[in-house]
Amino acid sequence: MFTNLAWWRTRALLVACIGTCGVGVAWSAPVSQALDRPAIISQRAAQSVLLGIAQAGKRLVAVGERGIVVVSDDDAAKWHQVPVPVSVTLTAVRFADDKHGYAVGHSGTVLATADGGETWTRVLDGRQAAQISLAAAQASGNATALRDAERLVAEGPDKPLLDLLVLDARRAIVIGAYGMAYSTTDGGQRWTSWADRLDNPRGLHLYAIRRHGERILVCGEQGLVRLSQDGGQTFAAVKPPYNGSFFTAELPSDNEIVVAGLRGNMLRSLDAGVNWKQITAQDTASITGSASRTDGSLVLVNQAGMVLSEIKGALVPLNGTPLPSLTGIFPKRNGSLLALSIQGIVSVPNGGQK
Template sequence: MIGNFSLMRALPVALLLAALSVSGWATASPGIALLNQPALQSAKAPRAVLLAVTRAGDRLVAVGERGIVLLSDDSGQSWRQARVPVSVSLTAVQFVDAERGWAVGHLGVILHSTDGGETWVKQLDGVAAAHLALVSAQQGNDAKRLKDAEWLVADGPDKPFLDLYFSDRRNGYVVGAYGLILRTADGGDSWQPWMQQVDNPEGLNLYGIRPAGSALFIVGERGLLLRSTDNGSRFEALDSPYDGSFFGVQGSSAGELLAFGLRGNAYWSGDQGVSWRRIETGLEVALSAGTRSPDGALILASQAGDLLLSLDRGRSLRHLKGPTGTSLAGLVAAPDGSLIGVGLSGVTRLKHDLYSAQR
């Protein structure tokens, strides 16, 4: 049942758990019907629980509870709601350019847009994903893999996807609870279960996926760190400096990366994850979101609304002036240089010079 699963395993931070509780998802069984029920249009949507935000060119796209997708063409000063074919909570969103993007969420949903987020189509859901896993397992000789796939089918489509990464219009991955990972090489027209290519025998939750240099990294539950150096064909486990969950990772084109998660923990690596150094944050609450601005600044947010800034690709972090006053689940730098946060209170548009003045 999605409610029990949400509370116990799938959702990476207390912010997200609280969000589902507030919105009624933590105790209810929404059912498969929500996979075919369009998101309700509401004037209150910008104040709904929102879980991720990104850019599609100069447009901002935010996603959240009950299938809400919001669009802004004025750097977050005003928002309008897009048309979405499902009513399940959406947890992550990415656009590879101004037109093409994907969003993922509960009940194994994968959505796709070709018009900058104005309209969306469902490419996959948990029912179809479980069937794909079963068919793939039946073609192999791995008894455990077959048993896991049979369990996915029997248990129903209650497993959420929690993050995604597309390198271009065709190639991408979605990751989620219980070690779920799927790969596409045709823009999502078809998907392949990729669990057998990942060094995650316990099926730990996968919370974030990002590139750094020439490698691709996944972070997850209980300090899980995975790296692919062959364009995603195989993900191998790395020695982890931390046994608590990592909720996100940010990488640079130079190959440096910063993994962050529970109790304010953040770790930096300058050698593609071979070694790690703990970065002091001064926080005891979870780091729940991160983003890179177009000028290279790295900004993290905490569950309590604290904001941290790095101007040296994650080697050090310093506090921005004052917390935002609201829990944040997602961050993005707007075209006008302002910082946009989303979370329990919907959209928070921070001052234009919030971080630029401190550079």
């Protein structure tokens, strides 16, 4: 079910390879050991595979393979690694404010910080998540959900979380492989399964979650798109005209949805998913990440190492020379761009300006 890209982001946007790096290690590796083993401190942590980045006040925080978390307090000039209680790959990170944030990753891991990313505490893992899913399935009486939850328990903590939405310091939603979805309202002390809200009986992988006001969007494998208009209380299925996987999404404005992913496909709807327009790309490299710049324009990256922007209805590369295979993009406050790659953090030449 997973593409090579999904394995990286598992984030998306799972350490295998985007493109030419080969096939990754199976999830049957000793994940429980990595889940309970602190990350190794490395002098080259900032040059490792990095999959997520976020702003925490004036600090930048990036996460990636083997539990690496690196922070910068000088606008990305220098980075240093901080201690983390797990060595599983971390796939995404988000902050509610300059102090409170969460990161997710392999083995159903959720980490929380209350000091801007300097220290981290594990607040959920795949073993706990499986028990939460089992209790929810037993309460629902849904035979399919019960079977799937029992399988989660039996297989152990081998499934990754891939993205998260942080609503405030105490409320967060995390999503991942095989339809895993959980929320907390108390800073991670207790978690509730959200799987029954997303109409995903086949357990398709969930790759991205975004919010704009009361609207929450979830997208994933095989064209899955779910949209809530009431802050996540209920979700409706949205059917874009493409059934390939969407690894990233944005909600740029009211009623606007952008989804992008496999084979360079990007689609936009201006009416909450009723009608769609295909945004053409110059090649078929999968789109691995996206972000909104300060002027409201979108910037995307793909596994071929290209930074992309929409110009006159088409996706156009902003860099003439490919960067390493890219996993994410981050617009800095001064308008310049940082890209995440299989070789760490790289600055986009000229801020991605033509």
